[in-house]
Amino acid sequence: MGRTESYNSLSDEELVRKIVQGEDSALFEVLFNRYKGKVLDKCYSLLHNREMAEEFTEDILSRVYEKLSGFRGSSSFSSWLYSITYNYCIDYLREKKKLHYPEWNRQNEIPEIADDIEEDMTEVQYSRMLRIMDIMHAEERAMLLMKYKDELSVRQIAASLRLTEGAVKMRIKRAKARLVYLYRKLYGNYCVFSSVLLFDRLSSL
Amino acid sequence: MDLFRSIFSPFSRSVPKRVSGSLPVHFAGAIGAEWTSNDEIYEAIFYHDDIEKIARFDKEGTLIEYRVNINPDQIPSPIREAVAAELEIMNCIAVYTSEKLNYELIVRDRKFVRYLLMLDSLGNSLLSEQL
Numbered sequence: 214m215g216r217t218e219s220y221n222s223l224s225d226e227e228l229v230r231k232i233v234q235g236e237d238s239a240l241f242e243v244l245f246n247r248y249k250g251k252v253l254d255k256c257y258s259l260l261h262n263r264e265m266a267e268e269f270t271e272d273i274l275s276r277v278y279e280k281l282s283g284f285r286g287s288s289s290f291s292s293w294l295y296s297i298t299y300n301y302c303i304d305y306l307r308e309k310k311k312l313h314y315p316e317w318n319r320q321n322e323i324p325e326i327a328d329d330i331e332e333d334m335t336e337v338q339y340s341r342m343l344r345i346m347d348i349m350h351a352e353e354r355a356m357l358l359m360k361y362k363d364e365l366s367v368r369q370i371a372a373s374l375r376l377t378e379g380a381v382k383m384r385i386k387r388a389k390a391r392l393v394y395l396y397r398k399l400y401g402n403y404c405v406f407s408s409v410l411l412f413d414r415l416s417s418l
Numbered sequence: 419m420d421l422f423r424s425i426f427s428p429f430s431r432s433v434p435k436r437v438s439g440s441l442p443v444h445f446a447g448a449i450g451a452e453w454t455s456n457d458e459i460y461e462a463i464f465y466h467d468d469i470e471k472i473a474r475f476d477k478e479g480t481l482i483e484y485r486v487n488i489n490p491d492q493i494p495s496p497i498r499e500a501v502a503a504e505l506e507i508m509n510c511i512a513v514y515t516s517e518k519l520n521y522e523l524i525v526r527d528r529k530f531v532r533y534l535l536m537l538d539s540l541g542n543s544l545l546s547e548q549l
Contacts, residue, residue, distance in 0.1 A: 304530075307530060308530050314508070315490055315507075315509070319489070319490065326449060326450065326465045326468055327449075327450070328449035339422065342421075342422050357421075357425060358421075361421055361425045362420075362421050362424075375532040375549040376509065376524060376549070377509070377511070377522060377534055377549075379472060379485050379511050379513075379522060380509045380522075380524060382463050382472060383463070383472065383485075383487045386450070386452070386463050386464075386465075386470050389425060389426075390465070392425070393426075
């Protein structure tokens with residue numbers, strides 16, 4: 214058995230407490246192994262570049278180790294880690310890739326806002342939704358993942374993405390409206406275009 | 419599949435009829451309302467005239483305040499002019515209460531540092547803090 218394997222049964226928070234109290238910094242290996250894959254998935258879902266996602270994962274987990282003493286336990290460790298992960302990726306995209314949400318949103322207005330989302334969107338095809346998520350703006354994608362996959366609070370999302378809570382709520386609303394619009398446009402019964410052609414066009418946005 | 423079920427599942431929070439019924443009174447034609455509540459304050463986020471809005475009601479259904487997303491090209495001149503030239507407006511929300519209208523802005527400088535600005539309707543600064 215490896216040196217840290219006996220600690221695998223400890224909760225995240227117990228591990229953090231032991232590391233911060235100086236019991237054994239090698240315990241971070243347990244957290245690292247527990248979360249490396251999840252952080253990598255999140256980075257890849259935003260960056261769409263495997264090599265970069267792996268590099269970011271190492272950077273983020275290193276940063277988290279350095280900031281461990283700042284973890285107050287007001288949220289779960291995973292929520293805290295994911296907030297840092299999204300912040301790191303979105304900041305990179307904003308600064309280095311000139312990702313500009315207001316401009317993108319202005320150029321991609323949603324022509325139709327649906328009122329009946331709840332009636333017929335619960336049986337959507339997962340693979341189709343993932344394709345649509347991939348062509349959405351990274352900030353909208355991040356907010357949907359933060360809210361509905363990682364179950365971060367609006368306050369946590371706002372702090373992570375450096376927005377206000379009102380802005381987060383409105384952008385999540387818009388992201389959902391866009392998801393529905395694109396799904397129906399691409400896959401709905403009234404779709405008169407070739408889905409593939411339209412998808413290709415949207416992918417270039 | 420859980421992700422999309424979660425995104426599209428109906429929101430289950432029960433809202434008193436006198437509260438939910440107040441929404442169309444103030445915002446005729448509002449669609450896609452999602453409700454949350456906290457400390458007897460009920461909040462709806464919805465589309466009205468194709469714009470995202472957030473309205474807060476008390477337990478009697480009285481409208482307390484509402485917020486309207488403002489497109490960048492529709493920001494009123496006094497607000498736009500009150501923002502320093504080197505700052506870029508990234509988000510603007512009008513905040514209406516019974517007594518006043520304020521604006522909540524997210525701006526960023528050339529180094530991508532973001533700030534929250536609260537301005538009154540004349541563009542006077544009420545709050546400025548780094549996000």
